[in-house]
Amino acid sequence: MxxxxxxxxxxxxxxxxxxxxxxxxxxxxxxxxxxxxxxxxxxxxxxxxxxxxxxxxxxxxxxxxxxxxxxxxxxxxxxxxxxxxxxxxxxxxxxxxxxxxxxxxxxxxxxxxxxxxxxxxxxxxxxxxxxxLFGKFKMDGIIGGSQKMREVIEIAKKVSPTTVTVLIQGESGTGKELIARALHYNSNRKTAPFVAVNCAAIPDNLIESELFGYEPGAFTGAAHRKVGLFESANGGTLFLDEIGDLPLLTQTKILRVLQDKEIRRLGGKDSVKADVRIIAATNKDLEKEVSHGKFREDLYYRLKVVTIELPPLRERKEDIESFVSFFIERYNKEFGKRIKGINETAKKALMDYHWPGNIRQLEFVIERAVLMSDTDTISLNDIKSELRLPQAKGISGIEIPDEGLDFEELERDLIKQAMLKSNNVAAKAARLLGMSYKTFWYRLEKFGIHASVKEDKLPEKRN
Ligand SMILES: Nc1ncnc2c1ncn2[C@@H]1O[C@H](COP(=O)(O)OP(=O)(O)OP(=O)(O)O)[C@@H](O)[C@H]1O
Ligand SMILES: [Mg+2]
The missing domain is CATH 3.40.50.2300 (Response regulator)
Structure with missing residues (x-):
């Protein structure tokens, strides 16, 4: 009371x-x-x-x-x-x-x-x-003991109180959106909205009406006024995710908003003030996109006043352990489990993995392991199916030993197998190996293998 x-x-x-x-x-x-x-x-x-x-x-x-x-x-x-x-x-x-x-x-x-x-x-x-909410995006809640992440957090701390435009670059799952939110929630705009737009997810013909809104009658079907995302983010931050996917024409318009600090709804006559901080992110190499004419150079320079490069997880493996504990704690809470940690073998597997999906993938692996584990410690069994380990053996199932191998021996073996499988019918065996009958026959001769429809056992090599 x-x-x-x-x-x-x-x-x-x-x-x-x-x-x-x-x-x-x-x-x-x-x-x-x-x-x-x-x-x-x-x-x-x-x-x-x-x-x-x-x-x-x-x-x-x-x-x-x-x-x-x-x-x-x-x-x-x-x-x-x-x-x-x-x-x-x-x-x-x-x-x-x-x-x-x-x-x-x-x-x-x-x-x-x-x-x-x-x-x-x-x-x-x-x-x-x-x-x-603010606690969730506190800078010290961001995991990053590695040198590279410490640098990232340093820059983020410096720019968060300003209204400077920030470009965040990094592979998928490296934490671009997390950093963008941290920048917003550690600024004095934190009580104003943080609006995130995934530019890659909106079809080209709709992106401008989404961003800038429209007046009734702006185009067929525009019955009411629609407030765009720029206006929704007024006073706060607009996060343009996957900005590399914006059509060139829209890029031009965004550049104008950045310069004039006002927007005009589609079909509107008057401009509206837009006090919006822009944070952009991309997993593309924007410089390359610029040189290929896919991204406007002037917009690129305008956006990259401050650039934050998020390193891929494989380049900061020393952070893996902290991430593992962090995600174990998160999912213990969510699933009501009491996992204490991870055993050495499993840890080594995580350290050896190359993490193409970065932190998002690691989070997913741990989430699943916490859910599946029957004991209080995560073991290799709980994680290995998720680490699509690269096949060292390739499709042949043969791993080349350090001392090398005899290629002809392998070839002979495959030819023999094909003959066996096709009941010694050479034409069939040739098809199994995707060879012309002539080529196959040549090899049969070379290895001295008989083609015979009568024998069901593989004929022995002629000496
Ligand atoms: N340094 C970090 N500390 C704590 N959690 C992190 C960190 N980096 C990323 N995460 C978590 O990893 C997940 C993926 O991060 P986020 O969505 O920000 O990545 P992204 O770069 O935007 O990915 P995508 O390119 O796929 O959109 C989120 O759950 C996020 O909270
Ligand atoms: Mg993202």
Whole structure:
């Protein structure tokens, strides 16, 4: 239940309020002056403060102004005598939640306090959710003990408070979106929206209406006004993911927005201010795209004011262990498991793997292993099916030994197998090996193998 502070220099008034509110189930504290009240607020962190306007010493209004302007600010209800309603209105303008006119009426008190307490609850809930969100994207929550990742985090810390455009480059699954979010949630734009667009996922003919929005009648089918993503991100950050996939024409328009800081909806006459920070990401080599004429050079330079290169996981294998513990913890929580760690053989397999899907793939491997493991330790069995280990043996199933092998021996073996499989019918055997009859026959001769329809056993080599 909510905590309430009642501040009044008249003790009868305090007692009445205390009784009424305690009957409603609130936890109530009282103070007989604004000075003591301020103290009480500091100590008890009440959700709601009910204070008299006129008191000896500091007034209710002064108290309102003295309450620290932080996230724990209580909802303040000002009590005032009939003649001074205008001051109460003034108080509301200065941030009080509401006022109560004296003489107080029980029903009005109860209702007003209830509303104030509800607002305080919502505010707290909001702060809790925000903390959770910001905590998730705290820079120190990003894993990266390796030299390369430390450099990345250094740059990210430096640029996050600015509005500078950032280009994030890296293979798929290296954490581009995570860094983009961290940049946003560690900036003073963090309470404004972070809007992510995957440029590769939107068809070319729709991308501009998505980004810039449109006015009714801009094209057939545009019945209502649509606000574009640039406008939705106003005050915040627009994350243009896979920017390398944007059509050239759209690139031109984005460049213009970056320069003019305003956008125009499709079919619209007026421009709208767009205070948007752009973070772009790509797994393509944009410089190469530029040299192939697929990406505008001027836009490229505009975007890469700051470039963050995310190294592939295989180049920072020293981070694998921390990632493993991090993901084990994440999925223990999610699946209600109690996996403690991973054994040495499994760890070695992870270290030896080349991770084409980078961290996303590692996360997936650990998620599955946590789910599947029957013991409290992940073993090779829990992960090996996910590590599509490269086939050292190739399709022949033969691994070339260090000392080399006799190729003719192999060839002879295959020819023999083909003959056996086709009941010694040479034409069939030739087909099995994808050879012309002539070529095959030549080899039969060379290896001294008979072709015979009668024998069902492979004829021996002629000496
Ligand atoms: N340094 C890191 N610390 C913690 N988690 C990470 C880190 N890097 C990546 N991850 C996690 O790995 C997963 C993949 O990251 P993300 O989606 O950011 O990659 P991406 O580069 O955008 O991939 P894609 O190119 O496939 O879109 C996410 O679950 C992310 O939280
Ligand atoms: Mg991504």
């Amino acid at each position: 909510a905590v309430i502070a009642v501040i009044d220099d008249e003790h009868r008034q305090r007692d009445i309020l205390k009784t009424i509110l305690e009957d409603e189930g609130y936890e109530v504290y009282t103070a007989s002056s604004a000075e003591d009240g301020l103290d009480l607020i500091g100590k008890m962190n009440p959700d709601v403060v009910i204070t008299d306007l006129k008191m000896g010493g500091m007034s209710g209004m002064q108290l309102l102004e003295a309450i620290p302007d932080d996230s724990l600010q209580p909802a303040v209800i000002m009590m005032t005598a009939y003649g001074t309603i205008s001051s109460a209105v003034e108080a509301v303008k200065k941030g009080a939640f509401d006022y109560l006119a004296k003489p107080l009426e029980k029903d009005v008190i109860v209702l007003t306090v209830k509303k104030a307490a509800e607002r305080a609850r919502l505010l707290k809930e909001n702060i809790r959710l925000q903390d959770e």
